[in-house]
Amino acid sequence: MKVLLACDMEGISGVVCWDHVNPEHAEYQRFRRIMTADVNAAVQGAVAGGATEVLIADGHWNSTNILIEELDPHARLATGSPSPLSMVQGADSGADAALFIGYHARIGTPNAVLDHTWSSTRVANLWLNDRLVGEFGLNAAVCGAFGVPVLMVTGDQSVAAEAREWIPSVHAVEVKQAAGRMAATCLPPQAAQDLIRKGAQKVVSNHLQGTRVEPLRVATPVTMRLEFMYTLMADKAAMLPGCKRLDGRTVEFTAGSMPDAYMAFRAAVTLGA
Numbered sequence: 001m002k003v004l005l006a007c008d009m010e011g012i013s014g015v016v017c018w019d020h021v022n023p024e025h026a027e028y029q030r031f032r033r034i035m036t037a038d039v040n041a042a043v044q045g046a047v048a049g050g051a052t053e054v055l056i057a058d059g060h061w062n063s064t065n066i067l068i069e070e071l072d073p074h075a076r077l078a079t080g081s082p083s084p085l086s087m088v089q090g091a092d093s094g095a096d097a098a099l100f101i102g103y104h105a106r107i108g109t110p111n112a113v114l115d116h117t118w119s120s121t122r123v124a125n126l127w128l129n130d131r132l133v134g135e136f137g138l139n140a141a142v143c144g145a146f147g148v149p150v151l152m153v154t155g156d157q158s159v160a161a162e163a164r165e166w167i168p169s170v171h172a173v174e175v176k177q178a179a180g181r182m183a184a185t186c187l188p189p190q191a192a193q194d195l196i197r198k199g200a201q202k203v204v205s206n207h208l209q210g211t212r213v214e215p216l217r218v219a220t221p222v223t224m225r226l227e228f229m230y231t232l233m234a235d236k237a238a239m240l241p242g243c244k245r246l247d248g249r250t251v252e253f254t255a256g257s258m259p260d261a262y263m264a265f266r267a268a269v270t271l272g273a
């Protein structure tokens with residue numbers, strides 16, 4: 001069984017503010033080590049549960065956060081940016097299941113550490129087929145297009161609730177209880193990593209024993225509506241072929257498949273910079 005660990009940073013143990021996840025800030029060096037340890041716990045759990053291959057997709061910032069020199073030797077690391085499938089790089093490589101590590105809730109969620117959707121400076125709202133979506137639903141739908149179910153998510157209680165809205169049987173490991181956007185009660189990393197290890201082992205062994213979680217498959221063609229923070233961003237994104245301008249800050253585009261919609265979304269956000 002091949003497991004994809006799709007990793008972000010805002011939902012990593014102890015993270016509560018941008019300084020923790022910004023490579024330009026000194027605090028980042030502490031938290032990338034903790035991120036690596038959270039990810040290692042998931043690797044160890046997945047292997048103990050029966051995974052024979054573990055591929056990690058480093059999905060935060062420029063995808064160069066995880067310290068390869070500290071990585072569990074069972075894993076392989078997809079790192080660097082841009083890669084074809086970005087936060088779920090490797091979803092198309094024959095993975096049997098995915099675990100999302102260090103995730104955060106979508107923009108506008110109360111009591112959610114660093115809630116945002118893809119870009120905290122550009123994206124005001126995002127809809128997938130008329131449903132508000134954050135990074136969990138978006139990336140889970142890309143995995144789903146390749147038949148890959150998401151078995152587990154780690155982060156705060158709010159991303160856990162958001163994940164269950166998309167995949168009711170997903171296993172959520174809550175490493176912190178958010179009390180705002182920049183405040184949370186956190187488990188110490190060792191305690192959080194124990195839960196991550198046990199969770200990963202359980203979901204992988206359940207999968208191998210036949211308790212299946214359905215891949216998240218969204219209806220096609222896929223329509224995405226993207227509301228930017230500023231009109232200038234929509235001015236630029238509207239240059240994308242097939243992109244419709246709905247109002248000052250909002251564009252919409254339709255693609256034949258979820259992976260194509262994901263590409264179009266990322267192109268629109270990149271153009272909007």
Ligand code: ZN
Pocket residue numbers: 008009010059060061
């Ligand atoms: Zn991130």
